[in-house]
Amino acid sequence: MNGITKYVYDFSEGDASMKTLLGGKGANLAQMWKIGLPVPPGFIITTEACHKYWEEKDFIVNIWADIVSAIARVEKLAEKQFGGTKNPLLVSVRSGASVSMPGMMDTILNLGLNDETVQALAEAAGDERFAYDSYRRFIQMFSNVVMEVSMNKFEEKLNELKKKNSVSEDHKLSAASLKELIVEYKKILEKEGLEFPTDPWKQLKLAIDAVFRSWNTARATTYRKINNISNSHGTAVSVVSMVFGNLGSDCGTGVCFSRSPSTGENKLYGEYLINAQGEDVVSGMRTPIPIAELEKEMPKVYDEFSRIATLLEQYYKDAQDIEFTVEKGKLYILQTRNAKRTAAAAVKIAIDMYKEKLIDEKTAVSRIKPEQVEQLLHPQIDPNARYNKLAKGLPASPGAAVGIVVFDANEAAECGNKGEQVILVRPETTPDDIHGLFASQGVLTSHGGMTSHAAVVARGLGKPCVSGCEEVKIDLKNEIFIANGITVKKGDYLTLNGNTGEVALGQIPLVKPQFDENFRTLLDMADKFSKLQVWANADTPEDAKRARDFRARGIGLCRTEHMFMAAERIPVMEAMVVANTTEERVIHLRKLEKMQEDDFLGIFEAMQDFPVTVRLLDPPLHEFLPKLYELEEKLKEAVPDSSEAKKIEATIARANELHEQNPMLGFRGCRLGIVYPEIYEMQIRALFNAACVLTKRKGKVILNIMIPLVATQEEMKRLREMVDTIGGDIIKQAKCELEYFVGTMIELPRAAMVANQLAEFAQFFSFGTNDLTQTTFGFSRDDAEGKFLAQYIQKGLLSQNPFAVLDRDGVGALMEIAVSGGRSVNSQMQLGICGEHGGNPSSIAFCHHLGLDYVSCSPFRVPVARISAAHAALGLLK
Amino acid sequence: MNGITKYVYDFSEGDASMKTLLGGKGANLAQMWKIGLPVPPGFIITTEACHKYWEEKDFIVNIWADIVSAIARVEKLAEKQFGGTKNPLLVSVRSGASVSMPGMMDTILNLGLNDETVQALAEAAGDERFAYDSYRRFIQMFSNVVMEVSMNKFEEKLNELKKKNSVSEDHKLSAASLKELIVEYKKILEKEGLEFPTDPWKQLKLAIDAVFRSWNTARATTYRKINNISNSHGTAVSVVSMVFGNLGSDCGTGVCFSRSPSTGENKLYGEYLINAQGEDVVSGMRTPIPIAELEKEMPKVYDEFSRIATLLEQYYKDAQDIEFTVEKGKLYILQTRNAKRTAAAAVKIAIDMYKEKLIDEKTAVSRIKPEQVEQLLHPQIDPNARYNKLAKGLPASPGAAVGIVVFDANEAAECGNKGEQVILVRPETTPDDIHGLFASQGVLTSHGGMTSHAAVVARGLGKPCVSGCEEVKIDLKNEIFIANGITVKKGDYLTLNGNTGEVALGQIPLVKPQFDENFRTLLDMADKFSKLQVWANADTPEDAKRARDFRARGIGLCRTEHMFMAAERIPVMEAMVVANTTEERVIHLRKLEKMQEDDFLGIFEAMQDFPVTVRLLDPPLHEFLPKLYELEEKLKEAVPDSSEAKKIEATIARANELHEQNPMLGFRGCRLGIVYPEIYEMQIRALFNAACVLTKRKGKVILNIMIPLVATQEEMKRLREMVDTIGGDIIKQAKCELEYFVGTMIELPRAAMVANQLAEFAQFFSFGTNDLTQTTFGFSRDDAEGKFLAQYIQKGLLSQNPFAVLDRDGVGALMEIAVSGGRSVNSQMQLGICGEHGGNPSSIAFCHHLGLDYVSCSPFRVPVARISAAHAALGLLK
Numbered sequence A, B: 001m002n003g004i005t006k007y008v009y010d011f012s013e014g015d016a017s018m019k020t021l022l023g024g025k026g027a028n029l030a031q032m033w034k035i036g037l038p039v040p041p042g043f044i045i046t047t048e049a050c051h052k053y054w055e056e057k058d059f060i061v062n063i064w065a066d067i068v069s070a071i072a073r074v075e076k077l078a079e080k081q082f083g084g085t086k087n088p089l090l091v092s093v094r095s096g097a098s099v100s101m102p103g104m105m106d107t108i109l110n111l112g113l114n115d116e117t118v119q120a121l122a123e124a125a126g127d128e129r130f131a132y133d134s135y136r137r138f139i140q141m142f143s144n145v146v147m148e149v150s151m152n153k154f155e156e157k158l159n160e161l162k163k164k165n166s167v168s169e170d171h172k173l174s175a176a177s178l179k180e181l182i183v184e185y186k187k188i189l190e191k192e193g194l195e196f197p198t199d200p201w202k203q204l205k206l207a208i209d210a211v212f213r214s215w216n217t218a219r220a221t222t223y224r225k226i227n228n229i230s231n232s233h234g235t236a237v238s239v240v241s242m243v244f245g246n247l248g249s250d251c252g253t254g255v256c257f258s259r260s261p262s263t264g265e266n267k268l269y270g271e272y273l274i275n276a277q278g279e280d281v282v283s284g285m286r287t288p289i290p291i292a293e294l295e296k297e298m299p300k301v302y303d304e305f306s307r308i309a310t311l312l313e314q315y316y317k318d319a320q321d322i323e324f325t326v327e328k329g330k331l332y333i334l335q336t337r338n339a340k341r342t343a344a345a346a347v348k349i350a351i352d353m354y355k356e357k358l359i360d361e362k363t364a365v366s367r368i369k370p371e372q373v374e375q376l377l378h379p380q381i382d383p384n385a386r387y388n389k390l391a392k393g394l395p396a397s398p399g400a401a402v403g404i405v406v407f408d409a410n411e412a413a414e415c416g417n418k419g420e421q422v423i424l425v426r427p428e429t430t431p432d433d434i435h436g437l438f439a440s441q442g443v444l445t446s447h448g449g450m451t452s453h454a455a456v457v458a459r460g461l462g463k464p465c466v467s468g469c470e471e472v473k474i475d476l477k478n479e480i481f482i483a484n485g486i487t488v489k490k491g492d493y494l495t496l497n498g499n500t501g502e503v504a505l506g507q508i509p510l511v512k513p514q515f516d517e518n519f520r521t522l523l524d525m526a527d528k529f530s531k532l533q534v535w536a537n538a539d540t541p542e543d544a545k546r547a548r549d550f551r552a553r554g555i556g557l558c559r560t561e562h563m564f565m566a567a568e569r570i571p572v573m574e575a576m577v578v579a580n581t582t583e584e585r586v587i588h589l590r591k592l593e594k595m596q597e598d599d600f601l602g603i604f605e606a607m608q609d610f611p612v613t614v615r616l617l618d619p620p621l622h623e624f625l626p627k628l629y630e631l632e633e634k635l636k637e638a639v640p641d642s643s644e645a646k647k648i649e650a651t652i653a654r655a656n657e658l659h660e661q662n663p664m665l666g667f668r669g670c671r672l673g674i675v676y677p678e679i680y681e682m683q684i685r686a687l688f689n690a691a692c693v694l695t696k697r698k699g700k701v702i703l704n705i706m707i708p709l710v711a712t713q714e715e716m717k718r719l720r721e722m723v724d725t726i727g728g729d730i731i732k733q734a735k736c737e738l739e740y741f742v743g744t745m746i747e748l749p750r751a752a753m754v755a756n757q758l759a760e761f762a763q764f765f766s767f768g769t770n771d772l773t774q775t776t777f778g779f780s781r782d783d784a785e786g787k788f789l790a791q792y793i794q795k796g797l798l799s800q801n802p803f804a805v806l807d808r809d810g811v812g813a814l815m816e817i818a819v820s821g822g823r824s825v826n827s828q829m830q831l832g833i834c835g836e837h838g839g840n841p842s843s844i845a846f847c848h849h850l851g852l853d854y855v856s857c858s859p860f861r862v863p864v865a866r867i868s869a870a871h872a873a874l875g876l877l878k
Helices: A016-035 A047-055 A059-078 A117-125 A129-146 A151-164 A175-191 A200-214 A217-225 A278-283 A291-297 A299-316 A343-355 A361-366 A369-375 A408-415 A431-437 A454-462 A515-528 A541-548 A561-565 A570-578 A580-606 A629-639 A642-658 A669-676 A677-696 A715-732 A749-753 A769-778 A781-794 A808-825 A841-850 A859-873 B017-034 B047-055 B059-078 B118-125 B128-145 B151-164 B175-191 B200-214 B218-226 B278-283 B291-297 B297-316 B343-354 B361-368 B372-375 B408-419 B431-437 B453-460 B517-529 B541-549 B560-564 B569-576 B580-607 B628-637 B645-656 B672-677 B678-696 B715-732 B749-753 B768-778 B780-795 B808-825 B842-851 B859-874
Strands: A009-012 A042-045 A090-095 A107-111 A237-239 A252-257 A269-274 A319-328 A330-338 A387-394 A392-395 A400-406 A422-426 A443-446 A465-467 A470-476 A480-483 A484-488 A495-496 A501-504 A533-537 A554-558 A611-615 A702-707 A739-746 A765-766 A831-835 A855-856 B008-010 B042-045 B091-095 B107-111 B235-243 B252-257 B270-273 B320-327 B330-338 B391-394 B394-397 B400-406 B421-424 B442-445 B464-466 B472-475 B480-483 B486-489 B493-497 B501-507 B533-537 B555-559 B613-617 B703-705 B739-746 B764-767 B830-833 B855-857
Touching: A009 A016, A009 A059, A009 B560, A016 A042, A016 A047, A016 A090, A016 A237, A016 A330, A016 B480, A042 A059, A042 A677, A047 A059, A047 A200, A047 A237, A059 A200, A059 A237, A090 A200, A090 A501, A107 A200, A117 A129, A129 A175, A151 A175, A200 A237, A200 B613, A252 A291, A269 A291, A291 A299, A299 A319, A299 A330, A319 A480, A330 A580, A343 A361, A343 A369, A343 A515, A361 A515, A361 A859, A369 A629, A369 A841, A369 A859, A392 A454, A400 A408, A400 A443, A408 A422, A408 A431, A422 A431, A422 A470, A422 A495, A422 B560, A431 A454, A443 A454, A443 A495, A443 B330, A454 A465, A454 A859, A465 A495, A501 B560, A533 A859, A541 A580, A554 A561, A554 A855, A570 A580, A570 A642, A580 A611, A580 A677, A629 A642, A629 B128, A669 A677, A669 A715, A669 B780, A677 A702, A677 A715, A702 A715, A702 A765, A715 A739, A739 A749, A749 A769, A749 A808, A749 B501, A749 B768, A749 B808, A765 A808, A769 A781, A769 A808, A769 B768, A781 B672, A808 B749, A831 A841, A841 A855, A841 A859, A855 A859, A859 B091, B008 B017, B008 B059, B017 B042, B017 B047, B017 B091, B017 B235, B017 B297, B042 B059, B047 B059, B047 B200, B047 B235, B059 B200, B059 B235, B091 B200, B107 B128, B107 B200, B118 B128, B128 B151, B128 B175, B128 B200, B200 B235, B218 B739, B270 B291, B278 B431, B291 B297, B297 B320, B297 B330, B330 B493, B343 B361, B343 B372, B343 B517, B361 B517, B361 B859, B372 B859, B394 B453, B394 B533, B394 B703, B400 B408, B400 B442, B408 B421, B408 B431, B421 B472, B421 B493, B431 B453, B431 B749, B442 B453, B442 B493, B453 B464, B453 B859, B464 B493, B517 B859, B533 B541, B533 B859, B541 B580, B541 B859, B555 B560, B555 B855, B560 B580, B569 B580, B569 B645, B580 B613, B628 B645, B672 B678, B672 B715, B678 B703, B678 B715, B703 B764, B739 B749, B749 B768, B749 B808, B764 B808, B768 B780, B808 B830, B830 B842, B842 B855, B842 B859, B855 B859
Parallel strands: A400 A422, A422 A443, A443 A465, A533 A554, A533 A855, A554 A611, A611 A702, A702 A739, A739 A765, A765 A831, A831 A855, B400 B421, B421 B442, B442 B464, B533 B555, B533 B855, B555 B613, B613 B703, B703 B739, B739 B764, B764 B830, B830 B855
Antiparallel strands: A009 A042, A042 A237, A090 A107, A090 A237, A252 A269, A252 A319, A319 A330, A387 A501, A392 A465, A400 A495, A470 A480, A480 A484, A495 A501, B008 B042, B042 B235, B091 B107, B091 B235, B252 B270, B252 B320, B320 B330, B391 B501, B394 B464, B400 B493, B472 B480, B480 B486, B493 B501
């Protein structure tokens, strides 16, 4: 024994706080022992012993005396004897690291059996078959784990024996057959030049050695690498007296949750089997009985279990997942841990426990992970449903959808509007397909990435989308697609899982979203801790209402260009773009002005008392013209030299003139407002007129006007002046009071670098991290995802897609410069983010640490963002 | 008089050091007086008086007594009397600020004339016509400058009189007619309610007032704003006794340079007229006589003038531009200033003066502005040639060219190779036009900016280019273009001025470049002061040789992709790009490998002992495929289903697959090396094999391998490993010693932000400021220049094109981050720039301040860069 360090702890010597030293499992067992629960006696060899073991292989020798005396104390408590021929003590030897690594390391049960003790066990249990079955399992397990003999060799012998005895199931083998099998098993070892150790002490020593060894197996080290767990932790070893639930009708075994892990209902939820071992519950040979029945069959045990479940909840402050065994009428608790649960259950348990005063608001909020919130907002594939995936693409928009396959947006719109459930399947989608997307349950594209048109629109609509599913080869002409050899026709049913990117054939059952009162309560609780406000990106009054339903505190991005996309407006917009002179452009803009004013009025009405951030026109003008090949087709059909033909020719000429090599870096954003001031002037008038109309109706408008794609101070200065001049005049004429602010997107690296200069004229900044990520990385999101980004992630060049999770080192560092630049000029400057990252938990945590005022995201992600903001503030999300 | 401050200085009281107080002109006059030169007597009213004047309008009253006594001292020295009826003193009243503002403020000559003194002048001069002509000019000038009466009214009367007298020229009017005219002039003033002041003292006071007033005229303040001159300087006023060169044949006037301003030859260079006023020299009525003649006509005067010119040069240490007048045999120096000169003259004068020990090396170097160097490297339009411009585009590549118009690259190549001088005129050029560009004298494009294909290639070839000349409407079919109404046909002569962007019809005379021994000497002197080395961008052995001729100290950028563009290589490259599998790609790459090795060997040979920085493949692969429409045309011509048709179809499919929305932000640079490692592996092998071959031949290679478009540390790490592994093997096998470095371009904002991370694996950084400017601003250079950048500059949103002059606030700030990031990891890290900015003086100055080690630019710009680097180090270029 090492004189100073203690390496072996009886359960009575530990508690839950000693996880690092005793491992999670060991510390929990000690804790249960401490609060007087009926845990079978045992002891723990510490993680420090594991470290020592890896320093000097013979280390176990040094602590062997401690182990021997620990066994002696267990013998006393269990009233059994290790290696005894009367009432033999059998033990389990299990690994248990401080961080859970389920299934990664080894376990040995029934240790202590040999040719003699097995007979004693048979006697004690009054069941010879049970005893010899336990023995042959032990030999099998020990040989495999400790002596590294392949499991197959034993399975082979077992199968031969079953064949010989003409039985198909293990438990139908007689005790005699099993004795025969044990002889065969020993022969296997002999052939390998090994000998099965009959001495229980030798068994124990080898088993402990094997558990320590298992800390550094390839699969364990890989698991730790993937899960970012330090290699230095080491595993502890628990040695626990075996108890048996299969020694008669006063025995049993089961697993029980203190509350429903599915719904969260506050009621024991679990199942058990009389006269059975844990294995029997798992194997499915016998159907387990619901825990409620135990009340009738073993009322005392049930009562004690109920009491214990409550005790454990009170101690751990959380719903528990408890393993128990009843041996000859006595209840033993073998393990307890915090219960895994569905998102819905998590919400209900958190709120209930808060009401029960078991936990405070902070703890309640911490119990729902941002990722889980997703499950509550969108239909999900039933967790119990089994299905084979047909193909896998990118998980572009969350939730699940079932519908019939349709290859055309018009047809999707038609069917959808008739009430049919359709899945739109396209190589990729364009703005022309919007009506089809709108009417579909979900969308599948074979090309495009997480930020492709289909993905962005689907997220905006809250519909599931699987994008970039290259395995799906679409044949539009024949209206079929082929995926991994299977042909899918128009009208076939398809199920999409937007959370995983999986596509399956047929109608997989779904579960509905559960945005209930408890969840609302929890979100409101969350808001109390958040430093960041959550705003929404909304382009229409409907979006704005949805945003308010989810309690968004403002609109962080209202894209005005979508307003021009409506069928009746497109021709006017087109004429404006084609116009040759300012005068001509102004004529068309006048027509658009009234429409814009109405749009804004609707949004302002929906968002009364909350800020609305409107971005002036951003996309390049050629986006408002038909595609060149369409125009050329049209021209072929037109009568030569007719006025129509001339009009088309003019449009073609203009489209050619506006064509760009790299439209992302082209003539768009505020560059339009500088070169064609009449466009922005129109939008500014429409905004102020709408705001004044509502103000006069006693409504309240907080108007943020946002200038896109600013790169220089001079742009910001001139456009600020434009807003102030036009807005000031309108306010004066309307004689109304109106609060308005003029700010800019920070979406170009230069804007970040000169943020201090911009802050002299910009009253707020909103980080447009989609574009900022594109320019910072030099990644066009239209191209990168399909061309090389997937490979980059797969090959480990990037740990995540920077369009989904904000890149802190590059984009984030630029944001920091912008924040300090802006705040150096105006310490009160309002700062937010309106890129897609505004709905991503990790990115929200970063925004919190940056000290932004708000994140703005798609309305459907507002709840995720609210929880994320709270978790960031609580330090739960880094 | 103000008791403390002195506002009026006699010439004898000042010197050249008092520019701020006395103005440039005044201080120079005082200085010449001081060194005993024959300057007509006079005095100066200080710039401080001007400030006082603007504080209190009546300020002149306070210093009037000082002025009166100063006049008295002038009277004494001149032996004339102000307002005197015998030998009247006339004076000039001139403005003179401390910073030269030529022509911006007012001057009055012959002040002191009235109805009485004019008679005295006539007598003294013995020439009544001269006296009355002076008088009427004085009235005219005074009325206009002091009393602000329009000059037209006087001109009208003058013209009426000439008509009446049937003469066509002013000097043919008789004294009598002039007297008549003076009466008419006075009537003009009467009509305006004004009276011409006959009192010379009143004239003087009003004139001084007018000069002070002229400091703040609209044109003067605008001039100061444009030239960044502070408004607070104020102007001084010089009052100088008039001398007359037209009082007889012992009189004369002239302008003379102390050395030739055209060639720099150390010989008086100028002209004069006997019995004439300054005006006569300028007006062109009489042909001036070369200064050498003065030696015969007035040998004493000539000797004195020679002596004075030398004296002035010795005092000012620079060539002088001297105005003189001889009045009755006495030489007066009226003004001296540093002579303006051609670049060639500047070089010769600097070197000569250095040899004469008049100036030191530093001063010699400082005498040639970087902008002037241009003139020495390319043919220029003869400065004496007069021409009408036909159109104006962007000055895309410097120099001038004359040739016949050709609209087709093949034809240009044909004619050019036959020895004809051609100008290639195209809407824009593509890589297919290279042979045409090569054979042309210059290129004119109607589209594209300063960094369009034509511009970049032309600068690389050192040929003039005018790009983006939108006024030129090209009709390729009819082989004509129309510019501002004028039609130009194929075969017509055209002249391009690549320095100004001007295009002119016909053959304008050119002057040849003058890269002579003096200039080489001066550049070598410059290098002694520079901190920055100057390297060159060179893709071929020819470029490399040229770079060495210009004494580039290394190659900062060798673009390997240009090596694949040769006619025999394009099909191999195309096959490689179209290949479906790695194996197939490797087969084609093997063929390219040998070719690359030879290319590299050639460059290494040319650059022995100097570093060669080779950039691995950068452009997107689709650039190596024919254009889609070309492929489609080809497909139409191919026999359906033939193997040729299938090959074309495969190429079309691949081209479609590789098509990108924003190629600038797409699948290029090191992304190619990551996804298709076999491409970079081939290039690395070729590099090391070539380097080892040369090393074994006892040559020396310093190899820098540069990875393009790096955004992340992991890219740099993996590609560094690739180079080290392959390179290490080759070096080992070849058993040679080879110095090599692996580095990266910093051309993405993210690379700058994570430069410290990159520096762990990159041994050098080279700033690719072309791309960095694109991504930092979000400006696609292909699009921005034609679409909005010109307007931005014109409207003042940008003071300069950021692709020409490095943007310090944005791009520069990112560079600073990268420099400190890189140096924080490796303080000795080599840093350079290889973007186009490497040849721009202001950008070079910035690089100097950043502490870079070198700038790399087109070989033709190496001399500009060498002077710029020296000027930056000497603090002459900020």
